[in-house]
Amino acid sequence: MPEQIYWDDIEVGMGITPLAKIATTQMLVRWAGASGDFNPLHYDSAYVEAEGLGQVIVHGALKRQWLIQLITDWIGEQGTLKKFSCQYGAMDYPRHMKTISEPQTGETWHCKGKVTKKYIEGGQHLIECRIVVENGKGEVTTSGRATVILTVKSI
Amino acid sequence: MIPEEIKKLIGTSGSAKFYEVEKGAIRRFADAVGDYSPLYHDEEYARKSKHGSMIAPPGFFGWPLNQAGNSPLAVDIPPELESAFERSGYPLSLVLDGGMEYEFFLPVRAGDVLSAVTIVRNLRERSSETGSIIVAFLDTTYHNRDGELVAIQQLVFIRRSLNQPPKEAAHA
Numbered sequence: 001m002p003e004q005i006y007w008d009d010i011e012v013g014m015g016i017t018p019l020a021k022i023a024t025t026q027m028l029v030r031w032a033g034a035s036g037d038f039n040p041l042h043y044d045s046a047y048v049e050a051e052g053l054g055q056v057i058v059h060g061a062l063k064r065q066w067l068i069q070l071i072t073d074w075i076g077e078q079g080t081l082k083k084f085s086c087q088y089g090a091m092d093y094p095r096h097m098k099t100i101s102e103p104q105t106g107e108t109w110h111c112k113g114k115v116t117k118k119y120i121e122g123g124q125h126l127i128e129c130r131i132v133v134e135n136g137k138g139e140v141t142t143s144g145r146a147t148v149i150l151t152v153k154s155i
Numbered sequence: 156m157i158p159e160e161i162k163k164l165i166g167t168s169g170s171a172k173f174y175e176v177e178k179g180a181i182r183r184f185a186d187a188v189g190d191y192s193p194l195y196h197d198e199e200y201a202r203k204s205k206h207g208s209m210i211a212p213p214g215f216f217g218w219p220l221n222q223a224g225n226s227p228l229a230v231d232i233p234p235e236l237e238s239a240f241e242r243s244g245y246p247l248s249l250v251l252d253g254g255m256e257y258e259f260f261l262p263v264r265a266g267d268v269l270s271a272v273t274i275v276r277n278l279r280e281r282s283s284e285t286g287s288i289i290v291a292f293l294d295t296t297y298h299n300r301d302g303e304l305v306a307i308q309q310l311v312f313i314r315r316s317l318n319q320p321p322k323e324a325a326h327a
Contacts, residue, residue: 021189031187036219068212069188072213080259081213084256085309088253
Protein backbone atom coordinates (compact mmCIF):
# COMPACT_ATOMS: atom_id res chain seq x y z
CA MET A 1 0.00 0.00 0.00
CA PRO A 2 1.38 3.43 -0.89
CA GLU A 3 1.67 6.08 1.76
CA GLN A 4 -1.54 7.98 2.53
CA ILE A 5 -1.70 11.41 0.91
CA TYR A 6 -3.41 14.39 2.54
CA TRP A 7 -5.18 17.42 1.14
CA ASP A 8 -2.63 19.73 2.82
CA ASP A 9 0.22 18.26 0.75
CA ILE A 10 -1.43 18.64 -2.65
CA GLU A 11 -0.68 21.54 -4.96
CA VAL A 12 -2.20 22.49 -8.30
CA GLY A 13 0.02 21.23 -11.11
CA MET A 14 1.23 18.22 -9.14
CA GLY A 15 1.36 14.90 -10.97
CA ILE A 16 -0.52 11.81 -9.91
CA THR A 17 1.54 8.65 -9.32
CA PRO A 18 1.34 6.99 -12.76
CA LEU A 19 0.00 3.49 -13.36
CA ALA A 20 1.33 1.25 -16.14
CA LYS A 21 -0.99 -1.31 -17.73
CA ILE A 22 -0.89 -3.87 -20.44
CA ALA A 23 -3.84 -5.41 -22.24
CA THR A 24 -3.73 -8.87 -23.78
CA THR A 25 -6.37 -10.83 -25.67
CA GLN A 26 -6.60 -13.03 -22.56
CA MET A 27 -7.24 -10.01 -20.35
CA LEU A 28 -10.01 -8.83 -22.67
CA VAL A 29 -11.77 -12.19 -22.42
CA ARG A 30 -11.43 -11.96 -18.66
CA TRP A 31 -12.85 -8.43 -18.72
CA ALA A 32 -15.74 -9.54 -20.95
CA GLY A 33 -16.70 -12.18 -18.41
CA ALA A 34 -16.26 -9.93 -15.38
CA SER A 35 -18.05 -6.89 -16.81
CA GLY A 36 -20.74 -8.59 -18.89
CA ASP A 37 -19.70 -6.91 -22.13
CA PHE A 38 -19.73 -9.77 -24.61
CA ASN A 39 -19.43 -7.71 -27.78
CA PRO A 40 -17.38 -9.97 -30.12
CA LEU A 41 -15.54 -6.85 -31.29
CA HIS A 42 -13.24 -7.44 -28.34
CA TYR A 43 -12.27 -11.10 -28.85
CA ASP A 44 -13.37 -12.53 -32.20
CA SER A 45 -10.92 -11.78 -35.04
CA ALA A 46 -13.16 -13.19 -37.78
CA TYR A 47 -16.08 -11.05 -36.64
CA VAL A 48 -13.87 -7.97 -36.46
CA GLU A 49 -12.61 -8.59 -39.97
CA ALA A 50 -16.15 -9.01 -41.30
CA GLU A 51 -17.05 -5.69 -39.64
CA GLY A 52 -14.25 -4.03 -41.57
CA LEU A 53 -12.07 -3.24 -38.57
CA GLY A 54 -8.44 -4.20 -38.40
CA GLN A 55 -8.21 -6.20 -35.21
CA VAL A 56 -9.88 -6.76 -31.88
CA ILE A 57 -9.92 -3.65 -29.71
CA VAL A 58 -9.57 -2.95 -26.00
CA HIS A 59 -12.89 -2.28 -24.23
CA GLY A 60 -13.38 1.39 -23.46
CA ALA A 61 -14.79 0.39 -20.08
CA LEU A 62 -11.58 -1.43 -19.16
CA LYS A 63 -9.59 1.75 -19.84
CA ARG A 64 -12.17 3.58 -17.71
CA GLN A 65 -11.47 1.20 -14.81
CA TRP A 66 -7.71 1.65 -15.28
CA LEU A 67 -8.26 5.37 -14.75
CA ILE A 68 -10.43 4.72 -11.71
CA GLN A 69 -7.63 2.56 -10.28
CA LEU A 70 -5.12 5.31 -11.06
CA ILE A 71 -7.14 7.59 -8.79
CA THR A 72 -8.01 5.14 -6.01
CA ASP A 73 -4.37 3.97 -5.79
CA TRP A 74 -3.23 7.57 -5.55
CA ILE A 75 -5.76 8.81 -2.97
CA GLY A 76 -5.30 5.75 -0.75
CA GLU A 77 -7.87 4.21 1.52
CA GLN A 78 -8.63 7.45 3.37
CA GLY A 79 -9.49 9.28 0.15
CA THR A 80 -12.87 9.10 -1.58
CA LEU A 81 -13.56 9.26 -5.30
CA LYS A 82 -16.53 11.61 -5.63
CA LYS A 83 -16.82 12.31 -9.35
CA PHE A 84 -15.29 10.71 -12.40
CA SER A 85 -15.70 11.10 -16.14
CA CYS A 86 -13.94 9.77 -19.21
CA GLN A 87 -14.26 9.85 -22.99
CA TYR A 88 -12.77 7.46 -25.49
CA GLY A 89 -10.84 9.20 -28.23
CA ALA A 90 -9.05 6.41 -30.08
CA MET A 91 -8.90 2.64 -30.28
CA ASP A 92 -6.30 0.50 -28.54
CA TYR A 93 -5.23 -2.98 -29.58
CA PRO A 94 -4.30 -5.77 -27.15
CA ARG A 95 -1.13 -7.82 -27.20
CA HIS A 96 -1.50 -11.39 -28.36
CA MET A 97 -0.46 -14.32 -26.18
CA LYS A 98 2.90 -16.02 -26.55
CA THR A 99 2.18 -18.96 -24.25
CA ILE A 100 -0.87 -20.00 -22.25
CA SER A 101 -0.03 -17.39 -19.63
CA GLU A 102 2.61 -15.06 -21.08
CA PRO A 103 1.86 -12.16 -23.38
CA GLN A 104 3.96 -11.27 -26.38
CA THR A 105 6.14 -8.24 -25.98
CA GLY A 106 4.43 -5.10 -27.17
CA GLU A 107 2.54 -2.07 -26.13
CA THR A 108 2.32 -0.76 -22.57
CA TRP A 109 -0.20 1.92 -21.63
CA HIS A 110 0.45 4.67 -19.11
CA CYS A 111 -2.32 6.15 -16.97
CA LYS A 112 -1.38 9.62 -15.78
CA GLY A 113 -2.92 12.67 -14.23
CA LYS A 114 -2.40 16.17 -12.96
CA VAL A 115 -4.02 18.21 -10.19
CA THR A 116 -6.03 21.10 -11.66
CA LYS A 117 -7.90 22.50 -8.66
CA LYS A 118 -7.78 22.46 -4.87
CA TYR A 119 -10.69 23.83 -2.86
CA ILE A 120 -13.08 23.44 0.06
CA GLU A 121 -16.80 23.12 -0.57
CA GLY A 122 -19.59 22.10 1.78
CA GLY A 123 -17.01 21.29 4.43
CA GLN A 124 -15.23 18.82 2.13
CA HIS A 125 -11.58 19.14 1.12
CA LEU A 126 -11.57 18.54 -2.62
CA ILE A 127 -9.06 18.03 -5.39
CA GLU A 128 -9.77 17.97 -9.12
CA CYS A 129 -7.55 16.21 -11.63
CA ARG A 130 -7.25 15.67 -15.35
CA ILE A 131 -6.45 12.09 -16.22
CA VAL A 132 -5.41 10.28 -19.39
CA VAL A 133 -4.49 6.91 -20.81
CA GLU A 134 -1.53 7.14 -23.19
CA ASN A 135 -0.64 4.38 -25.62
CA GLY A 136 2.90 3.19 -26.29
CA LYS A 137 3.50 6.09 -28.69
CA GLY A 138 2.51 8.62 -26.06
CA GLU A 139 -0.81 9.40 -27.74
CA VAL A 140 -3.82 10.03 -25.51
CA THR A 141 -6.53 7.48 -26.30
CA THR A 142 -8.78 8.10 -23.29
CA SER A 143 -9.14 11.23 -21.20
CA GLY A 144 -11.17 12.33 -18.24
CA ARG A 145 -11.51 14.16 -14.97
CA ALA A 146 -11.84 13.15 -11.36
CA THR A 147 -12.87 14.94 -8.18
CA VAL A 148 -11.73 13.42 -4.91
CA ILE A 149 -12.23 14.12 -1.22
CA LEU A 150 -9.05 13.94 0.85
CA THR A 151 -8.57 14.05 4.56
CA VAL A 152 -6.68 16.83 6.28
CA LYS A 153 -3.69 16.11 8.50
CA SER A 154 -4.65 16.15 12.12
CA ILE A 155 -2.63 18.72 14.03
CA MET B 156 -33.41 14.50 -38.16
CA ILE B 157 -33.72 12.00 -35.36
CA PRO B 158 -36.60 9.64 -36.21
CA GLU B 159 -39.71 10.63 -34.25
CA GLU B 160 -40.15 7.23 -32.65
CA ILE B 161 -36.68 7.55 -31.10
CA LYS B 162 -36.98 11.24 -30.23
CA LYS B 163 -40.23 10.82 -28.33
CA LEU B 164 -38.41 8.61 -25.80
CA ILE B 165 -36.42 11.55 -24.38
CA GLY B 166 -37.38 11.86 -20.72
CA THR B 167 -38.73 8.32 -20.42
CA SER B 168 -37.30 5.73 -18.10
CA GLY B 169 -37.13 1.96 -18.13
CA SER B 170 -38.43 -0.09 -15.22
CA ALA B 171 -36.11 -0.65 -12.26
CA LYS B 172 -33.47 -3.34 -12.66
CA PHE B 173 -31.85 -5.16 -9.78
CA TYR B 174 -28.16 -5.94 -9.45
CA GLU B 175 -26.75 -8.41 -6.97
CA VAL B 176 -23.33 -7.51 -5.59
CA GLU B 177 -21.62 -10.85 -5.02
CA LYS B 178 -18.21 -11.16 -3.39
CA GLY B 179 -16.97 -13.42 -6.17
CA ALA B 180 -18.16 -11.00 -8.83
CA ILE B 181 -16.32 -8.14 -7.09
CA ARG B 182 -13.10 -10.17 -6.99
CA ARG B 183 -13.37 -11.20 -10.63
CA PHE B 184 -14.07 -7.63 -11.68
CA ALA B 185 -11.11 -6.24 -9.71
CA ASP B 186 -8.89 -9.05 -11.06
CA ALA B 187 -9.90 -8.25 -14.62
CA VAL B 188 -8.86 -4.62 -14.06
CA GLY B 189 -5.65 -5.74 -12.38
CA ASP B 190 -6.59 -3.98 -9.15
CA TYR B 191 -5.46 -6.05 -6.18
CA SER B 192 -6.48 -3.68 -3.40
CA PRO B 193 -7.36 -5.89 -0.40
CA LEU B 194 -10.57 -3.86 0.05
CA TYR B 195 -11.96 -5.80 -2.95
CA HIS B 196 -10.40 -9.17 -2.15
CA ASP B 197 -9.87 -9.72 1.56
CA GLU B 198 -12.99 -9.65 3.76
CA GLU B 199 -11.05 -9.61 7.01
CA TYR B 200 -8.93 -6.67 5.85
CA ALA B 201 -11.98 -4.79 4.57
CA ARG B 202 -13.82 -5.30 7.87
CA LYS B 203 -11.03 -3.45 9.68
CA SER B 204 -10.95 -0.63 7.10
CA LYS B 205 -13.05 2.53 7.36
CA HIS B 206 -15.71 0.81 5.23
CA GLY B 207 -16.29 -1.98 7.75
CA SER B 208 -16.97 -4.58 5.05
CA MET B 209 -15.89 -5.68 1.59
CA ILE B 210 -16.64 -3.10 -1.11
CA ALA B 211 -16.47 -3.02 -4.91
CA PRO B 212 -14.20 -0.81 -7.01
CA PRO B 213 -15.99 2.41 -8.03
CA GLY B 214 -17.66 1.66 -11.36
CA PHE B 215 -18.85 -1.84 -10.42
CA PHE B 216 -22.54 -2.12 -9.59
CA GLY B 217 -23.01 -5.87 -9.42
CA TRP B 218 -24.47 -8.38 -11.75
CA PRO B 219 -28.04 -8.22 -13.05
CA LEU B 220 -30.66 -10.44 -11.47
CA ASN B 221 -33.24 -12.00 -13.76
CA GLN B 222 -31.37 -10.87 -16.85
CA ALA B 223 -32.85 -12.23 -20.04
CA GLY B 224 -29.28 -13.07 -20.99
CA ASN B 225 -29.33 -11.99 -24.61
CA SER B 226 -27.79 -8.53 -24.38
CA PRO B 227 -24.21 -8.64 -25.64
CA LEU B 228 -23.35 -5.42 -23.80
CA ALA B 229 -22.89 -4.55 -20.15
CA VAL B 230 -24.97 -1.45 -20.69
CA ASP B 231 -28.57 -1.13 -19.59
CA ILE B 232 -30.38 0.37 -22.59
CA PRO B 233 -34.13 0.75 -21.94
CA PRO B 234 -35.86 -1.86 -24.16
CA GLU B 235 -38.18 0.70 -25.78
CA LEU B 236 -35.18 2.76 -26.87
CA GLU B 237 -33.32 -0.29 -28.11
CA SER B 238 -36.21 -1.49 -30.26
CA ALA B 239 -36.78 2.03 -31.64
CA PHE B 240 -33.10 2.17 -32.69
CA GLU B 241 -33.35 -1.24 -34.32
CA ARG B 242 -36.54 -0.40 -36.25
CA SER B 243 -35.09 2.91 -37.44
CA GLY B 244 -31.93 1.33 -38.87
CA TYR B 245 -29.46 1.93 -36.05
CA PRO B 246 -28.53 -1.68 -35.20
CA LEU B 247 -26.95 -2.78 -31.93
CA SER B 248 -23.95 -4.14 -33.84
CA LEU B 249 -23.00 -0.54 -34.66
CA VAL B 250 -23.09 0.73 -31.08
CA LEU B 251 -20.07 2.63 -29.78
CA ASP B 252 -19.23 3.47 -26.19
CA GLY B 253 -18.77 7.23 -26.02
CA GLY B 254 -17.85 7.65 -22.38
CA MET B 255 -19.01 7.61 -18.83
CA GLU B 256 -19.55 9.99 -15.97
CA TYR B 257 -20.13 8.97 -12.35
CA GLU B 258 -21.02 10.69 -9.15
CA PHE B 259 -20.44 8.43 -6.17
CA PHE B 260 -22.30 8.91 -2.89
CA LEU B 261 -21.75 5.62 -1.05
CA PRO B 262 -19.54 2.59 -1.65
CA VAL B 263 -21.08 -0.50 -3.25
CA ARG B 264 -20.95 -3.24 -0.61
CA ALA B 265 -20.66 -6.99 -1.05
CA GLY B 266 -23.98 -8.65 -0.31
CA ASP B 267 -26.10 -5.66 -1.29
CA VAL B 268 -28.71 -5.59 -4.03
CA LEU B 269 -28.84 -2.34 -5.97
CA SER B 270 -31.84 -1.03 -7.83
CA ALA B 271 -31.12 0.88 -11.02
CA VAL B 272 -33.44 3.16 -12.97
CA THR B 273 -32.30 4.50 -16.33
CA ILE B 274 -33.68 7.67 -17.92
CA VAL B 275 -33.14 8.73 -21.53
CA ARG B 276 -31.83 12.20 -20.72
CA ASN B 277 -31.10 13.40 -24.23
CA LEU B 278 -30.50 12.38 -27.82
CA ARG B 279 -28.44 14.42 -30.25
CA GLU B 280 -27.79 13.93 -33.90
CA ARG B 281 -24.39 14.41 -35.44
CA SER B 282 -24.25 14.24 -39.18
CA SER B 283 -21.17 13.01 -40.95
CA GLU B 284 -20.38 12.59 -44.65
CA THR B 285 -21.50 9.01 -44.45
CA GLY B 286 -24.83 9.41 -42.70
CA SER B 287 -26.49 9.84 -39.40
CA ILE B 288 -25.05 9.31 -35.94
CA ILE B 289 -27.22 9.56 -32.83
CA VAL B 290 -25.55 10.25 -29.52
CA ALA B 291 -27.64 9.01 -26.60
CA PHE B 292 -27.25 10.21 -23.01
CA LEU B 293 -28.58 7.74 -20.44
CA ASP B 294 -28.68 8.54 -16.73
CA THR B 295 -28.87 5.65 -14.29
CA THR B 296 -29.52 6.12 -10.59
CA TYR B 297 -28.46 3.36 -8.21
CA HIS B 298 -29.95 2.86 -4.75
CA ASN B 299 -28.96 0.26 -2.16
CA ARG B 300 -31.32 -2.02 -0.26
CA ASP B 301 -31.75 0.60 2.47
CA GLY B 302 -33.02 3.01 -0.17
CA GLU B 303 -29.90 5.20 0.02
CA LEU B 304 -28.53 6.86 -3.11
CA VAL B 305 -25.30 5.09 -4.07
CA ALA B 306 -24.35 6.60 -7.41
CA ILE B 307 -25.52 8.44 -10.50
CA GLN B 308 -24.11 7.27 -13.80
CA GLN B 309 -24.24 9.16 -17.10
CA LEU B 310 -23.50 6.98 -20.07
CA VAL B 311 -22.89 8.33 -23.55
CA PHE B 312 -23.34 5.92 -26.39
CA ILE B 313 -23.32 6.35 -30.10
CA ARG B 314 -25.52 4.66 -32.67
CA ARG B 315 -24.70 4.67 -36.36
CA SER B 316 -27.14 4.06 -39.16
CA LEU B 317 -26.52 1.19 -41.55
CA ASN B 318 -24.24 1.45 -44.59
CA GLN B 319 -21.64 3.49 -42.83
CA PRO B 320 -18.03 2.51 -42.44
CA PRO B 321 -17.02 2.46 -38.78
CA LYS B 322 -15.67 5.69 -37.40
CA GLU B 323 -12.08 5.20 -36.37
CA ALA B 324 -11.96 7.83 -33.67
CA ALA B 325 -15.02 6.93 -31.68
CA HIS B 326 -14.65 3.18 -31.71
CA ALA B 327 -13.69 2.01 -28.25
